[in-house]
Amino acid sequence: MAQNVQKKQSSRGMLMLVILWLAYVLFAMNWVTGSTLTPEIIKAFFKGPVSPLTMQVVNYSITLARVFANFLAAFILIKLGPKHAVTTALVLLMFSIIAVWIPNYWGYTVARMIMTLGGSMIIVYMNPVVARYVRTDRKIIANALNTVSYNFGAFVVALAFLFAGKFLRFDWQITLTVLASVSILYLLIWQLEAVNFNTKQDVDVGAHEEVHYGYRDAIRDPFVWHYSLGFGGFLFLYVLSITSLPSLFATYAPRVNGSLIELMVTGFGILGTVVGTMIGLTNHARKPILFWTGVLMILGSAATLIFAAKAPSLAYVAAGATGFIMFIMYPLYMNLPHEMPDMSPEKLTIIFGMFWAISYFVYTILNIIWSVILGNLGWTAAGEFWIFGSLLYLVFVLQLPETKPHELPKSMIKPV
Known part of the structure; x- marks a missing residue:
């Protein structure tokens, strides 16, 4: 009888995780589609050309909203519990529908920011569900699927614009409305199927042991800062490669198809996730893999830019290789907190809330500087x-603890 109850709870947990995964894929598709349609959106709101800074203001607002959302995510979870916290996030995600029909660029931007609050909370709430319902030896698989969710959404959008770009660009409001409306379905399913659970329990230690870890602990935790600042550098590399850069190739490197570059990065990224997950199921040391894949993905990105102006076919190859390498490290990186001792769903929520907030703040600052440089220096x-x-990614990866230390010489091990 108890075994049947446990199996039923596990199935319910997996369904909750699937809904969260699909909701975050939808958020990614909304973000990337909006970025891809930037020329059409700008044309609808402005009569003449605008600066790169103005063109990117929606992307800035989205990333800044992610900073605030992730700080709030754990607080909302603690106050409302997992079911109602996610309900709140899904309601906020539905502002993507409202944004499309606001007849003002700045109103559109604010509504997209609210949408982002919801999407950002969803990625944070995946972690407590994984911690509660997924076995320790399979967490790397669940986290790999979660990490590839954004990439999967971006891949679908790239594929759609590659083969049906004219149709999707014909009326940007209809395109974004149809896409955003799917969020209503996810909210209904979540209300019917989701359940609450205790987020303080350390599921790996025992049902009665609680882990006490608050925002004050997170702020004083060196791991949180090293982990977050390093990822900010990665986000700057990755997000620009599938949002801002593809739309700019038409102006600065017209021989290259920006949608195909995006497709290569995201498509091969999915394959890289499979490899990264397979490595994560072993006891191989994490830090050397994280560092050297970081070196290769930065070199690959540089090669993509260089070849874009001179040899488009080589640019596509470089973009595919970069995406593949990026997503070898991504699931390993995102699983690090799960591999550390004394983790509860609530502690993971606080750590990942801080993590996403800090990393997106770093990314936003770097992105703004990049836009200013583009507008003024070229x-x-x-x-x-x-x-x-x-x-920045490489600098802080070297500061992270090794979660599989028995695979390393003692001289390379940092204390957890």
Whole structure:
């Protein structure tokens, strides 16, 4: 009898995780579609040309909203419980529908920011569900699927614009409305199927042991800062490659198809996730893999820019290789907190709330500087800054603890 109850709870937990995964894929599709349709959106709201800074203001507002959303995510979870916290996030995600029909660019931007509050909370809430319902030896698989969710959404959008770009661009409001409306379905399913659970229990230690860890602990935790600042550098490298850069190739490197570059990064990224997950199921040391894949993905990004102007076919190859390498490290990186001792769903929520907030703040600052450089110094200088800013990832990966220390010489091990 108890076994049947446990199996039923596990099935319910998996369904909750699937809904969260699909909701975050939808958020990613909304974000990337909006970025891809930026020329059409700007044309609808402005009569003449605008600066790169104005063109990117929606992306800035989205990333800034993610900063605030992730700080709030754990607080809302603690106050409302997992079911109602996610309900709140899904309601906020539905503002993507409202945004499309606001007849003002700045109102549109604010509504997209509210949409982002919901999407950002959803990625944070995946972690307590994984901690509660997924076995320790399978957490890397669940986290790999979660990490690839954004990439999967971006891949679908890239594929759609590659083969049906004219149709999707014909009326940007209809395109975004149809896409955003799916969020209503996810909200209904969540209300019917989701359940609450205790987020304080350390599921790996025992049902009666509670882990006490608050925002004050997170702020004083060196791991949180090293983990977050490093990822900010990665986000700068990755997000620009599938949002801002593809739409700019038409102006600065017209021989290259930006949608195909995006498709190569995201498509091969899915394959890279499979490899990264397979490595994560072993006891191989994490830090060397995280560092050297970081070196290769930065070199691959630089090669993509260089070849874009001179040899488009090589640019596509470089973009595919970069996406593949990026997503070898991504699931390993995102699973690090789950591999550390004394983790509860609530502690993971606080850590990942801080993590996403800090990393997106870093990304936003770097992105704004990049746009200013692009507008004032040109494409080449902006490209050089893009590569330079992403080096932040390598600096802080070296500061992270090794979660599989028995695979390393003692001289390379940092205390957890």
